[in-house]
Amino acid sequence: MTFLSLNDIKPGEKATVSRITATGPIRRRLMDIGFTKNAHITCVGESPHRDPRAFLVRGAVIAIRSEDCKNILVYK
Amino acid sequence: MEYARPIPEENKLIIKKRNKNDKVIALVGNPNVGKSTVFNALTGLNQHTGNWPGKTVTNAQGYFETDKNSFVLVDLPGTYSLFAHSAEEEAARNFICFEKPDACIVICDATCLERNLNLVLQTLEITDKIIVCVNLMDEAKRKQIDVNLDALERFLGVPVVGISARNKKTLKKLTNALDKLILSDFTLNAYIPKYSEPIEEAIALVKDAISSALGEKINSRWLALRLFDADSLLLAELKRFFGFNITENERIKEALKTAKDALLEKGITTGDLNDMIVSSLVEDAFCINKKVTASDKSKISTDQKIDRLLTSRFTGYPVMLILLFFIFWLTITGANYPSGLLSKGFSYLENVLYNFLAQINLPAKVNEALSFGVFRVLSWVVSVMLPPMAIFFPLFTFLEDVGYLPRIAYNLDKPFKKCSACGKQALTMCMGFGCNAAGVTACRIIDSPRERLIAILTNNFVPCNGRFPAMISIITIFFIGSSGGLFSSFSAAFILSCVIVLGILMTLFMSSVLSKTLLKGIPSSFTLELPPYRRPQVIKIIVRSIFDRTLFVLGRAVSIAAPAGLIIWLLANITLAGTSLLGYLVNFLDPFAKLLGLDGELFMAFILGFPANEIVIPIALMAYTKGAVLTELGSLSQIQNILIANGWTQITACCTIIFSLFHFPCSTTMLTIKKETGSIKWTLAAFLIPTAVGMTLCFLVANIARFVSFIM
Numbered sequence: 001m002t003f004l005s006l007n008d009i010k011p012g013e014k015a016t017v018s019r020i021t022a023t024g025p026i027r028r029r030l031m032d033i034g035f036t037k038n039a040h041i042t043c044v045g046e047s048p049h050r051d052p053r054a055f056l057v058r059g060a061v062i063a064i065r066s067e068d069c070k071n072i073l074v075y076k
Numbered sequence: 077m078e079y080a081r082p083i084p085e086e087n088k089l090i091i092k093k094r095n096k097n098d099k100v101i102a103l104v105g106n107p108n109v110g111k112s113t114v115f116n117a118l119t120g121l122n123q124h125t126g127n128w129p130g131k132t133v134t135n136a137q138g139y140f141e142t143d144k145n146s147f148v149l150v151d152l153p154g155t156y157s158l159f160a161h162s163a164e165e166e167a168a169r170n171f172i173c174f175e176k177p178d179a180c181i182v183i184c185d186a187t188c189l190e191r192n193l194n195l196v197l198q199t200l201e202i203t204d205k206i207i208v209c210v211n212l213m214d215e216a217k218r219k220q221i222d223v224n225l226d227a228l229e230r231f232l233g234v235p236v237v238g239i240s241a242r243n244k245k246t247l248k249k250l251t252n253a254l255d256k257l258i259l260s261d262f263t264l265n266a267y268i269p270k271y272s273e274p275i276e277e278a279i280a281l282v283k284d285a286i287s288s289a290l291g292e293k294i295n296s297r298w299l300a301l302r303l304f305d306a307d308s309l310l311l312a313e314l315k316r317f318f319g320f321n322i323t324e325n326e327r328i329k330e331a332l333k334t335a336k337d338a339l340l341e342k343g344i345t346t347g348d349l350n351d352m353i354v355s356s357l358v359e360d361a362f363c364i365n366k367k368v369t370a371s372d373k374s375k376i377s378t379d380q381k382i383d384r385l386l387t388s389r390f391t392g393y394p395v396m397l398i399l400l401f402f403i404f405w406l407t408i409t410g411a412n413y414p415s416g417l418l419s420k421g422f423s424y425l426e427n428v429l430y431n432f433l434a435q436i437n438l439p440a441k442v443n444e445a446l447s448f449g450v451f452r453v454l455s456w457v458v459s460v461m462l463p464p465m466a467i468f469f470p471l472f473t474f475l476e477d478v479g480y481l482p483r484i485a486y487n488l489d490k491p492f493k494k495c496s497a498c499g500k501q502a503l504t505m506c507m508g509f510g511c512n513a514a515g516v517t518a519c520r521i522i523d524s525p526r527e528r529l530i531a532i533l534t535n536n537f538v539p540c541n542g543r544f545p546a547m548i549s550i551i552t553i554f555f556i557g558s559s560g561g562l563f564s565s566f567s568a569a570f571i572l573s574c575v576i577v578l579g580i581l582m583t584l585f586m587s588s589v590l591s592k593t594l595l596k597g598i599p600s601s602f603t604l605e606l607p608p609y610r611r612p613q614v615i616k617i618i619v620r621s622i623f624d625r626t627l628f629v630l631g632r633a634v635s636i637a638a639p640a641g642l643i644i645w646l647l648a649n650i651t652l653a654g655t656s657l658l659g660y661l662v663n664f665l666d667p668f669a670k671l672l673g674l675d676g677e678l679f680m681a682f683i684l685g686f687p688a689n690e691i692v693i694p695i696a697l698m699a700y701t702k703g704a705v706l707t708e709l710g711s712l713s714q715i716q717n718i719l720i721a722n723g724w725t726q727i728t729a730c731c732t733i734i735f736s737l738f739h740f741p742c743s744t745t746m747l748t749i750k751k752e753t754g755s756i757k758w759t760l761a762a763f764l765i766p767t768a769v770g771m772t773l774c775f776l777v778a779n780i781a782r783f784v785s786f787i788m
Contacts, residue, residue, distance in 0.1 A: 025162075025523070026601035028354070032157040033603060034191050036355045039362075044380050048392035049490035052499070054383070054606055058362070059188035061379075063486050063604040065493065 034058035105183035107154030186216035204266035285331035411463035422455030449645025456694035496591035673731030673778025738770030
């Protein structure tokens with residue numbers, strides 16, 4: 001199974017979180033809003049500049065910048 | 077960093093009970109689940125509400141009564157968790173833990189229950205005196221999400237009620253449950269989140285040590301969990317609560333060490349432990365949610381379809397610009413007629429007032445000061461300001477309520493990131509259109525202190541509602557002509573939109589300059605929640621924005637305009653050696669003001685308008701006319717004649733608009749900035765930066781124009 005980051009998930013695609021590699025406050029924040037191991041994620045759209053992008057996680061839509069997406073490892 | 081200052085001291089909450097039997101109830105919940113709506117509905121107060129996460133930034137308290145009890149209700153800021161990673165989370169946690177409210181109401185969003193349950197579980201770890209209040213049941217129904225409240229109540233073992241806070245009748249269920257819960261013999265069998273075996277063993281060790289050392293003053297299981305990795309803020313709070321440093325207690329110290337060693341032996345470090353605790357809670361929430369919520373996920377939700385239009389690559393920006401234009405067009409077109417009508421009405425009343433005061437034999441000078449000084453400035457303020465405000469505020473509130481503002485932040489994040497700022501600054505900037513002071517307060521939603529300060533310092537670069545009407549009048553008079561008709565209102569709205577875009581570009585430019593000079597740094601990580609769109613309550617929006625905002629702002633403007641009008645009239649009519657005092661003042665300011673393309677009267681009006689920007693143009697008009705009798709009727713043509721008679725050209729108009737857009741914040745905003753930054757230095761910077769920008773631009777425009785007309 002190849003590991004991807006959230007940046008590899010295109011709008012409309014689904015993925016499952018395998019690991020969060022972010023550190024510091026953003027790590028806690030991401031986990032609090034539901035980016036924990038095995039969470040199901042759907043990319044629901046991107047902003048006009050294609051960054052940030054919006055993800056459906058645990059029933060809510062959250063926008064995340066590409067710098068932070070790369071620290072969320074997922075598999076399809 | 078010296079500018080890190082999460083919660084201003086004066087916002088620390090002190091509970092004021094009206095009588096000693098009052099029960100203290102805390103409202104807890106994720107951001108944007110309707111806490112303030114519930115708060116308002118129960119207490120009858122008017123906390124500002126809107127559809128964007130982080131809107132409630134101060135703790136508010138209010139009172140309400142049921143047949144059996146009286147309550148103090150505390151509206152805590154919205155938090156995703158109680159692990160205290162941010163100032164809001166810390167405030168909420170400290171209140172629940174250490175202030176010991178009689179009960180907590182955890183508000184959940186029925187359309188997004190899973191994530192909300194995480195906070196419910198975290199609250200349950202601290203106290204079992206909670207009611208889970210599932211709000212937005214109506215929205216959930218509309219989205220075909222079915223929440224089984226009975227099942228949820230069975231799982232959690234605490235009262236669960238479903239409400240739609242915007243429908244006051246449904247709140248009865250909540251107050252009934254509250255009455256029942258606070259009865260001392262009401263027994264609960266609350267669910268307690270469990271962790272994996274090694275963690276439970278560690279908890280048991282420390283928990284026993286805590287209860288034997290400290291008794292049951294605090295939930296020992298919760299404290300045990302926190303002590304594995306307590307931060308200095310929590311330790312300080314605990315020290316304040318217990319009166320001594322509990323980690324120096326021998327038993328607790330011993331137990332903690334044993335527990336940590338045991339965990340390490342199993343390969344669990346403190347960092348792992350935190351992750352495991354968070355994950356376990358989230359997993360619990362997932363399982364509970366799965367059992368109580370049913371939804372039809374096959375369809376693409378309407379929200380996503382709307383988002384596709386409002387935020388896509390090709391339509392995101394055009395829609396923003398069209399909305400901006402459309403709002404101004406409605407404001408300008410709608411305000412035109414009532415403005416003229418008000419102006420005529422006031423002219424008539426001015427005569428009536430003058431004649432009446434003459435009849436009761438008031439000295440002529442006093443009569444003139446009152447009629448042509450105070451009353452006339454007031455009538456200008458009302459007739460020029462009221463109609464545009466009464467139209468713009470509801471439109472703005474509509475966008476806020478529907479949930480469009482976070483989408484603007486989403487669209488504009490990349491440009492703000494390029495300027496090393498936070499995308500949420502776009503949201504606080506939008507709040508600035510309503511009122512810059514509100515915009516500055518809203519900056520608390522930005523987590524990074526550096527980025528928050530940038531947002532505060534640049535908020536004044538977008539014009540607040542108090543500055544629009546003057547801009548609209550000047551644009552109409554000097555760039556459109558007062559011929560009226562559809563074309564002229566279109567052009568006026570177009571020019572005004574361009575002015576706003578200039579303000580936004582300047583916000584970005586100054587953010588970037590600040591990031592490279594005074595506030596060096598790189599953009600930090602951020603997450604932005606895009607809340608579900610909510611159906612706006614049109615009547616409520618209109619009533620609320622007119623009574624709470626328009627009339628409030630107008631009241632402030634009028635209370636400042638009256639004395640200012642009197643001062644100007646007196647200055648204009650008291651002469652010294654053949655020249656009026658106003659003449660001296662204006663002559664003194666004139667040379668400098670001329671350099672900026674303005675004139676002495678106007679510059680003085682900007683200075684006198686410091687307490688309320690709304691009065692700048694009326695004060696300038698008063699200074700021009702010096703309280704003389706006016707013959708011309710009808711608002712715009714009257715103003716036009718006065719301005720042109722006093723040497724206004726398109727260049728003057730242009731410079732006035734620029735200076736109106738870029739100058740020092742009003743006094744209310746300055747006070748807010750002082751409160752939010754806690755620093756005189758930054759408050760001063762907030763004063764100087766826009767003023768310097770405005771003066772530079774005005775100087776350039778005025779002198780380039782002079783130069784061009786000189787060589788042509």
